Amino acid sequence: MQQYFVKGKAGNPVIITDKDTIKHMFQVMRLVEDDEVVLVFEDGIKRLARVISSSNYQFDIVEELADHVEMPVQVTIASGFPKGDKLDLVTQKATELGAHAIWAYPADWSVVKWDGKKLAKKEEKLAKIALGAAEQSKRNVVPEVKLFEKKSDFLKTLTDFDKVFIAYEETAKAGELATLARELQTVKAGQKLLFIFGSEGGISPKEIDAFEAAGSIKVGLGPRIMRTETAPLYALSAVSYAMEMNQ
Amino acid sequence: MQQYFVKGKAGNPVIITDKDTIKHMFQVMRLVEDDEVVLVFEDGIKRLARVISSSNYQFDIVEELADHVEMPVQVTIASGFPKGDKLDLVTQKATELGAHAIWAYPADWSVVKWDGKKLAKKEEKLAKIALGAAEQSKRNVVPEVKLFEKKSDFLKTLTDFDKVFIAYEETAKAGELATLARELQTVKAGQKLLFIFGSEGGISPKEIDAFEAAGSIKVGLGPRIMRTETAPLYALSAVSYAMEMNQ
Structure with missing residues (x-):
């Protein structure tokens, strides 16, 4: 219906x-x-x-x-501004996969520059995509869409979450694949999780330092290298599998 | 490099x-x-x-x-022919997410009709997408791309797999979310898994019967309804999380 x-x-x-x-x-x-x-x-x-x-x-x-299809935890994903229309795909798919909020921020290695009017227009377009996808996937809530103009404003939000994960490619290369599963085992229903992703260029060492200073944890998402728009989909599927299916 | x-x-x-x-x-x-x-x-x-x-x-x-990034199991995904270029996205993302083979078959409720030359051309295009994505995600193998002209030929392959899962929306609606995790716990390294997905219209009751007659198991993939091109990405991420990260 x-x-x-x-x-x-x-x-x-x-x-x-x-x-x-x-x-x-x-x-x-x-x-x-x-x-x-x-x-x-x-x-x-x-x-x-x-x-x-x-x-x-x-x-x-x-x-x-009675129909309720929301995840037991609130998962926010935050992508470094990627090129072109990649956020459209991320927004649609992340909504289907149960994201609570879909954010993006200007990463050090983001190639695109979005600000002012352009940012507002982009955000409006993404909000419409999230609404349509939330209706189609029969969600109980529409994910919040938010594009940060300043990275400093994004950084201030990190303390609002119970756990912040940095999807870090070098961690994946080093074979550190157990961290996410170990951390997810300690998560309780109702908690707020944030996953941070880089833009195409990845996450700069300075950004890693800033995220870690705020208590974020580096995690690998499997041994393969994923494009910037694919990693959030893996993260959401993994949380769903761990918290909704693996009981 | x-x-x-x-x-x-x-x-x-x-x-x-x-x-x-x-x-x-x-x-x-x-x-x-x-x-x-x-x-x-x-x-x-x-x-x-x-x-x-x-x-x-x-x-x-x-x-x-020594670099090896392949999954410990061989996962094949088989989609009912979807509309438009959706298989392009499925092929690229499934390659990044570690699929061993990416198949599609003419489902009862597929709207598109691909056969003969059109099918061969489509398959060639998808094979190129898989090759490019496999190079970018540093895979050790290029996933096989195969479009079945006849569903009967697809059905014959089901016995070649150790486990065949049917991603079935009604199962998800009924809240049966534990089957996949339970089944994955019995899977051993080196085994061959197949996940079958419907086209946009889903899987017909006749198809369900035929798949089940060949030993396939219906599984839900989380409580939310996903588009036909999103479900394979969830399945691959779930297998990766269960078999590569959850140790």
Whole structure:
């Protein structure tokens, strides 16, 4: 069944006001009276809703649904700004794979420079991709998308997390492959994890120092070298496997 | 260091004959006498090699390298033919994530029809993507790319594997998330695994019956619904995490 995210708290009846949502509901899906959809408000609860009026965009809540597909931990991924449209792919796939937030920051070795208007436009585009992917993969929440203009602002957030992992290629080359699994065994439900990835050029030694000074841990993600847009997908799959499947 | 796959057995000296490889080596990378690269022959061993003659495309083998990044098991993924260029992405990412072979078959609910010349052309394109990704991710082998024209030929291969898993969305919906981890615990190094994925429409009940009749096991891949091109990336990451990192 078609699922839509709706801003704010659940009321009854519900009147949809977001233009894109209205367009998808009544022009693309051509909903009519008595059709049913799933609405998800900011409390993350899925609710079955029935169209009361297709001209007033009005719905009646039928019932709450028990369906919950979020990870037991909140995983944020943070990529160094990569070239081109790679963040589009990362955003779509990371949303399907359960990311709680999708961030990017200007890494020392990022080739692209995004700031001001360009950054805001990019962020808006990625937020739309996350919304669409969250609806399709039936998520309970839409991942937050955030592009940091200054690395210093990104660095300040590191202390907000229970664990911060640095996906570090040299660690992978050195064969240190047990750290992530060992660390994940100590993670408790409800905790906040952050995975930091470099841009195509990797993570600079200065950045490693800054991340480690804030308590981050270097981890390898398997013995193979992955592109910058592939590593976050591995990390999310690994956390899902460790915490959702391996019981 | 730049890595190239070379057909056949390792000799000494080596003369490169593949046109694309020659072009990349001597036009793109502009190798000259005494430059070093890594050559990987069909035995999967990486060898440091030095240019002897850039006009004759001749190399001298310096030494064998111990670097081995292949999974302890051979994982084949088989996707129902998906729409558009999705297999391009699957092939590139699955190669980075360690797939031993990347297959696709005409699923009951595949929308596209590929056969004859079109299939051969598609397969050739995907093989090039796999080769490029294998070089970039420093693999020891290039994954085999194979598009089956007939599903019956695909079905015949199932008995060649030690375990065949069906990535089945209904299983995920039913919350059966422990099967894959339980099964992977019984897998031994050197064994051959196959993961079967549907096309966008999923896997038909008739196909499920045929796969199960051949001994395949339905598994869920986490509680979220993934697009057809994302599920193989999850499966490969999960196997890597279970068998390469979780020790």
